[in-house]
Amino acid sequence: MSxxxxxxxxxxxxxxxxxxxxxxxxELSDESKQNIVKCRNYLDQKMESQTEPIYxxxxxxxxxxxxxxxxxxxxxxxxxxVMSHACGIGDEVPQGIVKLMLLLKVQSxxxxxxxxxxxxxxxxxxxxxxxxxxxxxxLGSLGASGDLAPLAHLSLPLLGLGEVYYKGKKMxxxxxxxxxxxxxxELKSKAGLALLNGTQFMSAYxxxxxxxxxxxxxxxxxIGAISLEAFDGRIEPFHKLIQVVRPHKxxxxxxxxxxxxxxxxxxxxxxxxxxxxxxSFRCIPQVHGASKDSINYVAYVFxxxxxxxxxxxxxxPDEDLIISAGNFHGQPLAxxxxxxxxxxxxxGNISERRTYQLLSGARKLPPFLVANPGLxxxxxxxxxxxxxxxxxxKYLCTPSSIDSIESSKGQExxxxxxxxxxxxxxxxxxxxxxxxxxxxxxxxxxLEFRRPLKSSPFLEEFIRGYRKKVSFIDEDQIMYKHIxxxxxxLQEVKLVLPHEDPDKYQL
Numbered sequence: 001m002s003x004x005x006x007x008x009x010x011x012x013x014x015x016x017x018x019x020x021x022x023x024x025x026x027e028l029s030d031e032s033k034q035n036i037v038k039c040r041n042y043l044d045q046k047m048e049s050q051t052e053p054i055y056x057x058x059x060x061x062x063x064x065x066x067x068x069x070x071x072x073x074x075x076x077x078x079x080x081x082v083m084s085h086a087c088g089i090g091d092e093v094p095q096g097i098v099k100l101m102l103l104l105k106v107q108s109x110x111x112x113x114x115x116x117x118x119x120x121x122x123x124x125x126x127x128x129x130x131x132x133x134x135x136x137x138x139l140g141s142l143g144a145s146g147d148l149a150p151l152a153h154l155s156l157p158l159l160g161l162g163e164v165y166y167k168g169k170k171m172x173x174x175x176x177x178x179x180x181x182x183x184x185x186e187l188k189s190k191a192g193l194a195l196l197n198g199t200q201f202m203s204a205y206x207x208x209x210x211x212x213x214x215x216x217x218x219x220x221x222x223i224g225a226i227s228l229e230a231f232d233g234r235i236e237p238f239h240k241l242i243q244v245v246r247p248h249k250x251x252x253x254x255x256x257x258x259x260x261x262x263x264x265x266x267x268x269x270x271x272x273x274x275x276x277x278x279x280s281f282r283c284i285p286q287v288h289g290a291s292k293d294s295i296n297y298v299a300y301v302f303x304x305x306x307x308x309x310x311x312x313x314x315x316x317p318d319e320d321l322i323i324s325a326g327n328f329h330g331q332p333l334a335x336x337x338x339x340x341x342x343x344x345x346x347x348g349n350i351s352e353r354r355t356y357q358l359l360s361g362a363r364k365l366p367p368f369l370v371a372n373p374g375l376x377x378x379x380x381x382x383x384x385x386x387x388x389x390x391x392x393x394k395y396l397c398t399p400s401s402i403d404s405i406e407s408s409k410g411q412e413x414x415x416x417x418x419x420x421x422x423x424x425x426x427x428x429x430x431x432x433x434x435x436x437x438x439x440x441x442x443x444x445x446x447l448e449f450r451r452p453l454k455s456s457p458f459l460e461e462f463i464r465g466y467r468k469k470v471s472f473i474d475e476d477q478i479m480y481k482h483i484x485x486x487x488x489x490l491q492e493v494k495l496v497l498p499h500e501d502p503d504k505y506q507l
Contacts, residue, residue, distance in 0.1 A: 005029040006110045010307050013505040017211055026106060026125045035112025036121060042317035043115040047189060054313065054322055057190045078192030079159060085152035085196055086162065088137030093150065095133045095165055100204035101154055102128045104306055108198055113309045113316065115190040123158050123185050132176055135163040142407060143330035143418030146310065147201030155195040160184035197311035202333045205422035206302045209429045213295055213344055216432055217507050218495055220347045221254060222462060223440045224284050225261045227354040229455045230446035232363050233281045235268050243285060250289030253507065258284065260499040265456040280353035287350045292507040294343035299506060301336040334401035334418030341425040345393040348435040352386040355439045358446045359383055369445045376476045379442050382483060386438040389431045396424045437486035441470065448472050458498050465493060
């Protein structure tokens with residue numbers, strides 16, 4: 001099994017994707033160990049000579065910043081911090097995202113600006129490598145001062161407190177520590193604050209959603225192309241010259257991809273009686289492209305964030321500085337996550353409109369895509385389901401980042417609410433996948449009524465793979481099973497697009 005070394009080199013989406021898929025183990029590089037030790041030693045020496053209060057190190061937290069803490073109570077201060085801040089509630093964070101939180105917290109602490117012990121960072125790595133996954137809850141973070149509540153739940157098991165998943169079971173962390181012969185970590189000054197300050201809850205959701213939506217955006221283009229074929233649509237709106245005179249990058253990319261996907265199609269090249277297509281077909285480059293541009297912006301933000309130090313105060317040993325500031329504030333992430341939700345929702349919105357058009361009985365397609373409508377309802381209700389999901393996405397896309405509620409007696413008087421942006425974007429991402437699966441279900445059914453004409457070699461191969469899971473529907477069946485199988489196909493299918501840019505981590 002391969003290893004990923006935590007170092008000062010930039011962590012990117014490709015690294016994270018490979019770490020996850022190849023189940024790589026984490027290990028601190030010598031450089032990272034030296035940076036962590038150097039910072040911890042500096043802080044220890046500073047505390048011996050320092051007479052002035054240093055926020056969060058020998059003071060209380062938030063509005064209690066003016067309470068000085070004695071040297072003998074510094075360790076208790078940090079433990080109390082972790083315990084008192086573990087106020088998460090609601091649904092549990094998916095374990096895959098919690099594991100990403102561990103990875104991103106290790107990365108942030110490894111730069112040597114946080115004042116933690118190597119032992120603390122190593123225990124986070126041990127948790128990751130042994131699949132000891134802390135139980136973290138979705139609700140509780142304001143997305144400023146870091147993701148305090150969820151990161152407290154992530155950190156409790158280091159102290160032998162809280163719960164974890166281990167070997168598929170939810171267990172008390174103290175039991176798992178005993179089984180693995182690990183002693184609870186004793187936090188030194190600043191360590192608890194370093195663990196709890198930070199944006200790793202928002203960042204883990206953002207990275208996870210980006211990795212998923214990179215693929216979903218490509219699938220939206222493929223499925224949209226199948227629908228275009230099934231609707232007997234026109235290729236002219238995808239002409240290069242149309243994109244050149246309105247040269248948005250995402251629009252150009254989408255049109256080029258659709259052209260490549262449809263190369264060699266008999267259907268797209270046949271004579272068309274109709275002069276124009278509805279917007280949901282004709283404007284695929286403009287709508288899909290705008291979402292691509294937004295997704296790329298979001299990816300840019302998270303590439304920066306996962307290589308950042310986001311706890312507070314920040315320690316600079318070489319400059320002999322300990323600075324209390326605001327790198328924990330989640331505003332860049334909150335805005336990006338709200339943007340991501342809207343971009344994903346619009347891919348779903350236009351997808352559902354194409355599904356609706358295919359059911360209308362237009363262009364020699366049978367109403368509701370069955371040969372004997374009336375006796376059979378056919379594909380009537382899958383569209384209802386897609387419409388319901390689209391509606392849910394619309395209210396999930398109300399931006400969390402436009403809100404701020406004062407906390408900590410006014411000391412924390414502006415917060416990002418980015419954690420709620422994060423959990424909402426996850427739901428929108430799952431909903432997009434469901435909507436696209438329903439469109440694929442409808443589009444492949446409709447395409448059969450164009451036979452014996454064939455689509456492009458690429459699409460025919462894509463559909464052959466799909467037909468191994470979902471067959472043509474002759475008469476009414478229980479449909480939800482086919483929708484679920486369609487979702488599974490989208491999750492499993494490997495995409496090798498014709499003439500595609502090899503960088504799958506950018507749209």
